[in-house]
Amino acid sequence: MTVFEGLLPRPVRVTPTGGTLHDPPAPTFAKDLSLPPSGFRLTVSSDGVHVESADPAGEFYGFQALRQLRGPAAFRAVDLPGDPLPCGVVEDWPRFSWRGCLLDVARHFMPKYAVLRFLDLMAAHRLNVLHLHLTDDQGWRLEVPEYPKLTTVGAWRAGSWTGRPPDGTPGHDGRPHGGYYTVDDLREIVAYAAERHITVVPEIDVPGHSQAAIAAYPWLGVTGERLEVLTRWGVNENVLAMTDEVVDFYRRVLTHVTEIFPSEVICLGGDEVPATQWAADPGSVDRAADLGLSNVDSLHGWFVAQLATHLESLGRRASVWDEALSPRLPPRTIVAAWHPDVDAGGHDVVLCPEDHLYLDHRQSDHPSEPIPVGYLRTLADVYAYEPSASALGAQAQVWSEHLDSPRRVDYAAFPRLAAFAEVVWSGPDRSYEEFEQRLIAHHLPRLDALGVEYRPLAGPHPWQTRPGVPGRPR
Structure with missing residues (x-):
């Protein structure tokens, strides 16, 4: 070769x-x-x-x-x-204009130096969008001077689940975890990315995945109860209250976000939003009726649309996960489709399929695979993914529930992210066998030189395993 x-x-x-x-x-x-x-x-x-x-x-x-x-x-x-x-x-030249990777810094905080290094690795693979998942139930990572408790309270938690125990398992590892980025940190990240022709798309996830914010300001929640920043993983029933005060809070947060991030696109999340609390809360039921909504489930789409419209007023464009699709969204809203066969209703789409491009999912069925969660997705599986030509592009996801350090991110992301980079840059006429030969002979030595602790094709090194830590294969 x-x-x-x-x-x-x-x-x-x-x-x-x-x-x-x-x-x-x-x-x-x-x-x-x-x-x-x-x-x-x-x-x-x-x-x-x-x-x-x-x-x-x-x-x-x-x-x-x-x-x-x-x-x-x-x-x-x-x-x-x-x-x-x-x-x-x-x-x-590239096949798609959106060649993205989501990096979840909310579940496990990534120090600034690690984010800058990840941008270098993206640039080496000609990826051009970093979707930065900044807020979730387990942590708020963005400094908002107007609301200091978002970081003094919301940026750390008392501990974390180790691996993926069964739902309902009490307790955690007892090791406090946290961190956040100052305004200047984020401006530095944005400028560093821009030098590498990467756009940083920030995500403020609403109205679910919001317990860290509710822990900081309990009046943001439906019940008004004081909650802790969540220490477990999974879908969470604690969601935002559907009041004018909460809408105004998030409008002010998003205005602040646009002052840091020049990206045209700002992600509002909108995934995994149980309506359980709204259905049990008379105030939420009345709110839905006052808005002319058919049921409390529709509060989800109404709330996201309020914030998407606010972004439009600031000259920006919202993106949302596909569950947040509703007729109320501005026409320019981008849909991040992580479920199969999403009807985006005419909206532009970025393909983010869980069953193909979630790089936190396990890479083999071997007993030594560390914290095996999700679908089995090998290097060959990622390379075989074929995005629709009608999409803006596609995006790989690096969710970090089980990736608690840059070393673990390296292991989960590479070399599968290299395979994804070729999928979204090069044409569809490709051979996995040829790619693998090229990867072994030429590209893995580049990753070695960069210091990337990728997963060897034959399986993890002994020090990359996590014996005894539970997973949740699907």
């Missing part, structure tokens, strides 16, 4: 011309508006290295391709001698 054949994602076209270039000078750059958006043409000849691009993103991706041609040494933190460059022309 030649160096050109080792490029990942697989390029649209490669034309080898023969020969190699030793000690190449710095590349030169030029614009070529005939190339598709984010496209590039990388030329290596005896005269040097030249990158033509459609736009700044294409220039960046051309440089990433050049980096791969230099060999694994180009992925180390210091400038080590690289391989001679093969002479030829690489022409490439």
Whole structure:
């Protein structure tokens, strides 16, 4: 397999011309508006290295391709001698405009340095959207100066379930867990991402997955009771109250979010919202009737639509998980479809299927697989996923209930995220057998140079296992 054949994602076209270039000078750059958006043409000849691009993103991706041609040494933190460059022309551009990855920093907090490192890994794979899941039942990770208890109370919990014990299991590990990002931390993350042509899409999850906020300000909840930040995993019946005061609270939070994140898209969550508390609460029942809703279940869509409309007034665009779909949503709202066969009602769609692209799910049936949860999704399964051409793109999810450190995130995400990156960048005509050979011969050495503690194809290293920690396979 030649160096050109080792490029990942697989390029649209490669034309080898023969020969190699030793000690190449710095590349030169030029614009070529005939190339598709984010496209590039990388030329290596005896005269040097030249990158033509459609736009700044294409220039960046051309440089990433050049980096791969230099060999694994180009992925180390210091400038080590690289391989001679093969002479030829690489022409490439992406298949989808949304090539995303969700990183859940709410269930387990990821220190800022780990988020910046994850952005570097995304950039190396030409992914361009980081969906940052900032709030959930188990933690609130965004500083909001107007509401300081969101972080003084909501950003930490007394402990966590270890693994996935049966629902209803009392207790936790007794180890306090927490952390949050200051406004300046988030501005730094956004700027760092932008330098790598990655857009950070923040998620403030409502009206479910909100117990951390309710713990900080109990009047946000239906019952008004003082709750702790949740220490277990799973769907939670504690949801937001459907009052004008709560709507106003979240409007103010979202205005603050738009002052930090320049992304056109802001995610409002909207998944896994039980209506149990609303049905049992006379005030919520009356609220639904006053709004002309047929039942309390419709409060879910009404609430999300209020906030989506607010984002529109700020010149932004909401995205929601598919359960939050309702006729009340603004037409520009994007649907993040994690269930199969979602009818998005004419809305733009980003495909996020649980049964294909949840990278926290187990990678084998082997007894040594650490904390085996969810569906069995191998590297080959991820590579076989085929997104609909009508979608904006697709997004892999790294949920962190069972990923309590950057090392565990590495294990869950890689090399499956490399497979996903090729799915959303390259065309549908691909072979897993060829990809695996390319991965082993060329790309895993790059990940080694980057210090990524990925899952070996043959199974986990002994230190990557979690003996005795319960999972929940599906």
